[in-house]
Amino acid sequence: MKTGKVPENVLKRSVLRQIKTKRREVLCGAGIGVDCATFSFPGEGEIVSCVQEAALVPAGMPGCAGGFPGTFMTMAALIQKCVNNLAAGGGRTAAVLISLMMPESSEESELRMLMAEAEEKCRELSLQIAGGQTRIAEAVSLPVATVTGIGRKWEVSAVPGDARPGQDIVISKWVGLEGTAYLAGRHREKLLRRYPAWFVEEAEHFGRYLSIVTEAQVAVKQGATLMHDASEGGIFGALWELAERAGVGLTVDMRGLPLRQETVEVCECCGANPYELLSGGCLIMISSDGPGLTAALEMAGVPAVTVGKITDSNDRILLNGEEIRYLDRPKSDSMLPLFRQDTEL
Known part of the structure; x- marks a missing residue:
């Protein structure tokens, strides 16, 4: 398969159709165009979560204020994308979990710079880095990050997630x-x-x-x-x-x-x-x-x-x-x- 998003027909056939187990707490889950999940727990309101991943490029790279096509992003852009997805789902992000997979050639200073970039972006957005994992792996040639955003709906069922003719x-x-x-x-x-x-x-x-x-x-x-x-x-x-x-x-x-x-x-x-x-x-x-x-x-x-x-x-x-x-x-x-x-x- 080609670099970038998995084609829609492949996503439907080989990913979404394999997801069969359901729970009543999951109000909105995996689907085409669905970038975050919504959960409801009695007395706790609606909780939203989103996962984004990318191979990381240096923050000082020309043109890196946003993202890059395919799977390349800066750490700050990856966190912003996660927050945007949650906002589009009607939620306010409170915290993120960050998992990093670093190549064997990495120096400790690179890891420190990535986390400093993450903290600076989270400070800007008033988020807490609540946890994650950090590993060194021979399988990767660039740092790879997975960011999981967690938050709450601004209002319960504020965005029902549908569109009607005439809107x-x-x-x-x-x-x-x-x-x-x-x-x-x-x-x-x-x-x-x-x-x-x-x-x-x-x-x-x-x-x-x-x-x-x-x-x-x-x-x-x-x-x-x-x-x-x-x-x-x-x-x-x-x-x-x-x-x-x-x-x-x-x-x-x-x-x-x-x-x-x-x-x-x-x-x-x-x-x-x-x-x-x-x-x-x-x-x-x-x-x-x-x-x-x-x-x-x-x-x-x-x-x-x-x-x-x-x-x-x-x-x-x-x-x-x-x-x-x-x-x-x-x-x-x-x-x-x-x-x-x-x-x-």
């Missing part, structure tokens, strides 16, 4: 932020030959937008029924996963998908598709009152737009003026070939 599709901030930051950092000199320095630097610093916690909190208060954070596979992949999870169709106006001009220019220069670009920092929200939700998000300082509707068919339609096209199953992130080229340089 609005709202998107926060902009598409492709995470990928733009990566490409701008890794291809800085190439971009500077075409664009002014301030323009490239702005694109490089898109990592500051990657948290979706604020918009998730607002969406919960405004009665959003389903949320999904865009990441690998871009906005197209995220829309497909959301529709697949809810078992609905959708219609989206491509001209309404919010793009920063920096993303447009960087993608054109680097040969990437902005709609299939790493899109951490962008949250998809389903609401019965799209205008009300976007207004509340704007009041909270989060740009947001309504881009389409949930439909009662299985069709996932993209409108571009008079042109009609159908959304395909998620592909590999359009950055993956570029990332491979970078790592081979």
Whole structure:
């Protein structure tokens, strides 16, 4: 199999169909587009948990403010992704468990730096590192981390996890932020030959937008029924996963998908598709009152737009003026070939 996410048909056939044992405490478990689990214990409310893993790259690597295509991330980006997934599930993260597998060539100083990076990110997010494991293993050539986030729902059953025909599709901030930051950092000199320095630097610093916690909190208060954070596979992949999870169709106006001009220019220069670009920092929200939700998000300082509707068919339609096209199953992130080229340089 190829590097990256396991294809959806393989995931259904060889992973999800093998999970058969159920418990009543598990309100929401493994599924397509489901990034965190929800548990209910009598008198304890609803607890949420999420697991994310990645091979780690140095925090000082150009373009590393966010993540990388496939399985490579910084420790800070991995923790942020875990927190984002829990927020999209309607939960506030309280603590993380971190398991590290280090190659035999590792020095103690590398381990110390990774944990210092983790602690700094957790301090920023007001999280506690509650435990984990650390091992040295000859089977790995790069440090590999697994981060498990644990928290509680902001409100019990605040996000029921469904979408109904006629509801609005709202998107926060902009598409492709995470990928733009990566490409701008890794291809800085190439971009500077075409664009002014301030323009490239702005694109490089898109990592500051990657948290979706604020918009998730607002969406919960405004009665959003389903949320999904865009990441690998871009906005197209995220829309497909959301529709697949809810078992609905959708219609989206491509001209309404919010793009920063920096993303447009960087993608054109680097040969990437902005709609299939790493899109951490962008949250998809389903609401019965799209205008009300976007207004509340704007009041909270989060740009947001309504881009389409949930439909009662299985069709996932993209409108571009008079042109009609159908959304395909998620592909590999359009950055993956570029990332491979970078790592081979």
